[in-house]
Amino acid sequence: xxxxSGFGSVxxxxxxxxxxxxxxxxxxxxxxxxxxxxxVPGPNVVNLAxxxxxxxxxxxxxxxxxxxxTSGPMAIVLTLAAALSQVSSLPLVTNAFHGxxxxxxxxxxxxxxxxxxPLAAPxxxxxxxxxxxxMALLALVAIGLxxxxxxxxxxxxxxxxxxxxxxxxxx
Amino acid sequence: MEPxxxxxxxxxxLGLLAVGGVLSxxxxxxxQAVEVHGWVTAREFTSMFALAQSAPGPNMMVVPxxxxxxxxxxxxxxxxxxxxxxxxxxxxxxxxxWQRLRGKPWLHDVQAGLTAVTVGLVxxxxxxxxxxxxxxxxxxxAVVAATVILLRTRYNPLWVMIGGAALGAVGLL
Numbered sequence: 116x117x118x119x120s121g122f123g124s125v126x127x128x129x130x131x132x133x134x135x136x137x138x139x140x141x142x143x144x145x146x147x148x149x150x151x152x153x154x155v156p157g158p159n160v161v162n163l164a165x166x167x168x169x170x171x172x173x174x175x176x177x178x179x180x181x182x183x184x185t186s187g188p189m190a191i192v193l194t195l196a197a198a199l200s201q202v203s204s205l206p207l208v209t210n211a212f213h214g215x216x217x218x219x220x221x222x223x224x225x226x227x228x229x230x231x232x233p234l235a236a237p238x239x240x241x242x243x244x245x246x247x248x249x250m251a252l253l254a255l256v257a258i259g260l261x262x263x264x265x266x267x268x269x270x271x272x273x274x275x276x277x278x279x280x281x282x283x284x285x286x
Numbered sequence: 287m288e289p290x291x292x293x294x295x296x297x298x299x300l301g302l303l304a305v306g307g308v309l310s311x312x313x314x315x316x317x318q319a320v321e322v323h324g325w326v327t328a329r330e331f332t333s334m335f336a337l338a339q340s341a342p343g344p345n346m347m348v349v350p351x352x353x354x355x356x357x358x359x360x361x362x363x364x365x366x367x368x369x370x371x372x373x374x375x376x377x378x379x380x381x382x383x384w385q386r387l388r389g390k391p392w393l394h395d396v397q398a399g400l401t402a403v404t405v406g407l408v409x410x411x412x413x414x415x416x417x418x419x420x421x422x423x424x425x426x427x428a429v430v431a432a433t434v435i436l437l438r439t440r441y442n443p444l445w446v447m448i449g450g451a452a453l454g455a456v457g458l459l
Contacts, residue, residue: 147388154397155380156304157373158346165374166381177378185366188343189350193362195341196334196351207455212333214428214454216419218447219336221432223309224412228437230405247402254406258313259413265303265314269403273305277399281392 129160139167160184250276289357290364292323297349297368304373306404308346312411315348316418325356332418340447346370425459 126149133139140148152162161181168180202208234247250272257268296318304311312335319325326334334355338347346369353365380387387393420426432446453459 150397151381151384151388152377153306154393154400155373155377156302156306157377158301158304158344158370159307160344161346161370162373162377165377166384169378169381174378177374181370181374184344185346185370188341188347189362189366192338192341192343192347192351193354193359196337196354199337210457210459211451211455212336213419213425214450214452214459215336215340215447216329216332216415216450217425217428217454217459218432218450219332219339220412220415220419221429221446221450222339222436222443223312223408223415224429224433225436226309227405227409227412228433230401230408234402234405244398244402247398247405250399250402251406251409254403255409255413256406258407259410262313262317265311266299269303269305272403272406273400276402277396280395280399280402 126160129163133167139171246279246282247276250279289361293353293356293361293365294368296323297353297365298372301369301371301373302376305400305407307408308344308348309411310404310407312348313407313414315352316414319352323356325352328418332415335415336419336447340444340451428453428459 130145134142134145148163148166149159151166152159155162161184164180164184165177168176168178170176172179199208231251234244234251237243254268254272257263257272258265296315300311300315300318303314316328316331320328320331331352334351335348338351339345341347346366349369350362350366354362357364416426416429420429428450432450435441435446436443450459
């Protein structure tokens with residue numbers, strides 16, 4: 116198994132490697148697997164490695180694949196952090212990290228807006244899902260503004276949100 | 287032993303709460319690392335996350351960075367394994383049942399319900415990061431500019447990160 120790497124968001128790279136280069140899965144198969152990995156909690160790419168590894172070589176394949184996707188990046192990021200900690204007192208480095216933090220906040224904000232877009236402005240045959248919008252706002256308020264504990268919040272939000280989706284819809 | 291146990295207990299719980307991905311648990315991770323355990327300051331946490339996002343690899347790399355800060359290389363490994371193992375076991379089991387589960391009509395609703403919560407949690411993570419990264423209007427402008435560039439162009443996010451770091455280094459932020 117090969118370690119997979121990419122910048123910022125790894126998923127497009129993973130897709131390219133699995134579908135286009137190695138041809139382990141076709142596009143539909145990849146989307147199906149991704150749906151599974153997003154359904155179960157945990158880092159998406161690591162989840163993908165677990166399932167794909169298992170398909171090819173069983174439990175050992177899963178462990179190898181997870182080690183493959185995590186060990187290389189981990190070595191890089193730890194080396195980088197260790198190197199930077201040597202110079203972390205320099206104002207130049209502190210200032211650079213300040214700017215880097217702002218860019219990272221922008222990255223997550225862009226991710227949020229990309230995820231929220233299909234909820235707020237769905238393509239025409241699909242109508243706006245007020246239940247989903249309401250639950251997203253509730254989660255934002257609970258965790259982002261009120262800073263309630265995550266476990267307790269999820270214990271309420273997830274069943275309610277899934278329950279609302281399971282309710283029959285009026286046409 | 288004590289720092290390892292603390293890392294294992296914090297990250298062991300966080301992994302299973304990462305509904306829809308790592309970003310969902312970022313606010314709770316920050317709360318645990320900054321307020322509960324005092325491993326890092328809020329600003330350091332944001333820097334570590336930013337560093338993890340700038341380096342290649344899955345976005346969970348902030349986890350081993352925090353582990354390394356607490357207890358060196360073994361700490362990084364303990365944090366990463368604790369974070370990955372519980373959801374890994376879960377997805378392994380669900381993966382084996384997937385042939386029977388997939389295509390069930392209710393699954394689509396479960397997915398939609400989870401996605402809604404995920405969107406709210408990722409929004410909370412964005413809010414938290416922006417608030418701890420930005421002190422003045424220039425910083426907020428940089429956050430918004432980075433967001434717009436990432437949404438409107440197809441540049442690799444790495445360039446946006448490098449741009450942010452460069453603006454910071456020359457003292458504009």
